[in-house]
Amino acid sequence: MTDISSLLVQPPPSWPEKYSGIPARLADIGNQTREKIYAGRSLPRVAPRKQGEELPVLPPDITRERFNEAVAELRKEIGEANVELNDKPLVDGWYMEHPNTHDAFHILEQDDTVSSATIYPGSTEEVQTTVRWANKYLIPIYPISMGRNLGYGGAAPRIRGAMVLDLGKRMNKVLKIDPDNCSCLVEPGVSYFALYEAVQATGYPLWIDTPDLGGGSVLGNAVDRGVGYTPYGDHFGCHCGMEVVLPTGEVVRTGMGALPGKDGEDNPCWQSFQYGYGPYNDGIFTQSNFGIVTKMGFWLMPATEHTSYLITFRDEDQYPQIMQTIRPLAINKVLGNVPQLRHVIQELAVTGKPKSHFYDGEGPIPREVIRKWAKDMPCGDCSWVFYGTVYGPDDFRKGQLDIIRREFGKIEGSRLMLPEKLPQDHYLHSRVSVCSGVPVLRELDWLNWLPNGAHLFFAPIAPTSGEDVKKLFELCRKRHEEYGIDLFPTLCVASRESHVIVNLVYDRSSPASKKAAYDCLRAMISDAAAGGYGEYRTHILFADQVANTYNWGGGALMKLNETLKDALDPNGILAPGRNGIWPERYRGKGYEIFPGDQRTSSLPPHINA
Template sequence: MIVLDAGRLDAALNRFAAIVGEEHVWRGDDAAHAYKDAMAPREPLSYAPRGAVAPASVEEVQAVVRVAGELGVPLWPVSRGKNFGYGGAAPRTGEVVMLDLIRMNRILEVNVDMGYVVVEPGVGFDDLYHYLVDNDIPLWMSAPAHTWGSVMGNALERGVGYTPYGEHASKVCGLEIITGTGELLRTGMGALEGSQTWQAFPYGFGPSWDAAFMQSNFGIATKMGLWLMPEPEHTINLAMSMERIEDLLPAVDALRPLKLDGTVQANPSFGNIIRSLAVRGPRSTFYSGTGAMPPEALERARQQAGTGHWNFSVRLFGDKQVNLINAEKVKAAFAAAVPYEFEASEWNRGEELRGSGHPTPSLGALGVVDWLGGPGGHLTFSPVSVFSGEEAWRQYTTVRAMYEDAGFDYYGGFTAGQRYLNHISMIVFNRDDEEMTGRANRLFSNLIETAARNGWGEYRTHTLFYDEVARSYDYNNGALRRWNEAVKDAVDPHGIIAPGKMGIWPRAYREAGE
């Protein structure tokens, strides 16, 4: 393990303070407690940082990076640090200084005609929502389940929202990057001085690098272009609760053709009963026993709450007449697959946004951490499934059985992409229960191993498990990992940007046995 010695650390923090001001530098316990993952299943201070610095401009970031490179002090960039379930702001190794970009929080441009926004890393979904609504801008953002995270951070981590623009990574168009040597570059058409199409054409000339800066440690993003959806004329929401667990299989197969042909452009999510119950109250409301809730208890809870074993909604956006036609197509497809009816609701432009499908600010999804009572925590396990009812069922039954064998309720669901399903499940635990957190750690490692044996890869993971997931991508003796390492060594020769992120370690760390 590479240890950041006190002399270099103090020298770096002092020089950082000269760049950004002493009030924007944190040392020792102040930094460790501010950036630890409060929801982690392991002692959070074991991988909390040694210090933190919060620059306010591109020039200050460049200056900090150059000092860090000169002194060999690793930095861990973070936008807002709200990536809960995946580690929050916490770094992979504690021997780093946090590079907190939350003060870089400007919305730099909104182009209504072209339908895009340019943001800095500290801009949150709440910020963008209020900017668009308060200024009567007829563009809609997409957002994940809770909205206090970073727009840029979520897109670069390949987060998902619930409008037709919900696959956020695919809507990124143009990044500004600071390299490991402090140099500034722009991707795509932004590489042309005076370009008029940086946020319009996502490729540029030669290799396309936007995707390479997603879930990587190759550089530090300081600006991002993101396409936004023009405000639709009308939306229809078709909600369904399914009473049988096995309804998942035919429902997935009914949805797939509708996604493939573009009838459904948003990203519906099939949520299981625990996901529905957790927003209604703690587990003790429904069951007082230990271990995973047995089937009969789940059925009683379902009846008590008036919910399904699976709950989901299909939302259609666009012209009213087209939506009405497509709604009938959706209803017919599901009527042939499952014995339930949709509950429909409509929104028309000019009405209040709530109920429209517009992602109004919410933290409701975080209620899951209160499921067991006490100081809650959670780990998010996110393997990808092909868009097949049979394969989704196989993945669901495998993962659920492992949860329940380990004594945990299965909380999860499947979010539908174009040709894939994101299977997002959460291990919810009491952080004060050492035995339970131990089981949570063991379960997560077992899930990674089992998923790999079945050919299921995770698309995101918790900071603590980066290396295990990276090793599971093992084709040709880990050829992709070796490629990532080669790129890392070339573009970050000092090895100072987020060592270990996504299992990508600089050469010095590899040689030290990280």
């Protein structure tokens, strides 16, 4: 076991001293979280690179002489310190001190999806310079905002040896907060922590919307179509206007931003109306590799009164009835926000205690063991826990809660609890914060479930119907039992669909644990597609498989995406392979990874050999 005392000499990075740091209000929690994560770690903090391998790893088809020439030129253009070679030992770190050199939650070898260098542009103009440079040298670049998309590949490039374009380090300003329009304009390096603190500093009665963890990029999460939990929980749906650098170096502004403002100012409607005039292009810059978003506008929610609650459900097989109850309430906006239905195993995991505290046997923790421990927790002996929040004046919230209590009360054994009836360390209090736009760190605690905890997400979309959710849940249960993995299902419920988020936790020090998670996820993607269900988001190494399931009309959608890619990025330099979209230069040359592929590296077999 690594001596954690040597790792914790310096406190975690703090905001605003570091753009990606933890605000003072969470400093103690950050220290405690890091200590718990390192206490369960047996991997060395610093991993040496492969013996005899010349560093940095090169992009495909680039000689070292050409690479060195290219690096020297870019350093001259944007500054020596702003191009950093990836030639040092690899450090996985943790959420608040993550790498931008590789996937911290590596599912294959740690140095599989490793970069050759990291580029730190300081402005849209320097992004343009970098893109034109990449076209000159045909070096693939992978833009990240902050690289905290952990569980989906983090900061890693899809092609080994590509360069990471880290937008967050030097482009991290909140450019505008408009209290009357209830909107803001941000750069890629603005985290939810930073935006929240910036709004609080103004004194304006405004809320942001945050996902479960507050350290990620506001812009990056929206571009990846992530979700939060207030009525503004659709992050891309609540964006308004983009500035985008195209793969050939030109800059465009979308929506009303395409109309010049008076005397060179921004158009005053840029953050007011999403569509502008003509075709709506914003969507093609989400979950794609068609451009680099350098500025993005968002709508902010006026502060309002709110009440959070949880409802427990007694029996494992009640979830179809629960979903049938949820559906009309969600469609009629009675639920108020984006609520969650979580399996009770997560009540154990969010305590931050390891699985071994609850069960020291082999295989998945048995259902009866979960219920035994839950019995002594505030939730009691139950199978499902529903977390929700209602918003508005007292009378309005009371009316909503009355309807919610009445409808869910029809499910035998259900119980509704309010925050004041639960101890302060219960997870509901964290949901109170998140559901009122206050970013937190609590969601990291379940990483302690296994030593060297890491995770992948299986994230299909289902209608909010009991029948559909049952099909997905049963296929997940079957595959988790087959591969010996604990099942952590959560449903994030919107009006007419549910994001079915299944968290596969694995020990990244164990090849067997990693392989089980890898194979289980591949199997579930195939199973879901066979039933007509597809993921809304996935890890970089599973993108080809997921994109290939969207194959109606003989793959018409991918043909369209490839046409756009080749037109916008003729040299194929921008994030090849991201979300399964490959430019002509790489397409069909062995980079794609599909089910049944037994390779142990993301590189094509002929290159890896």
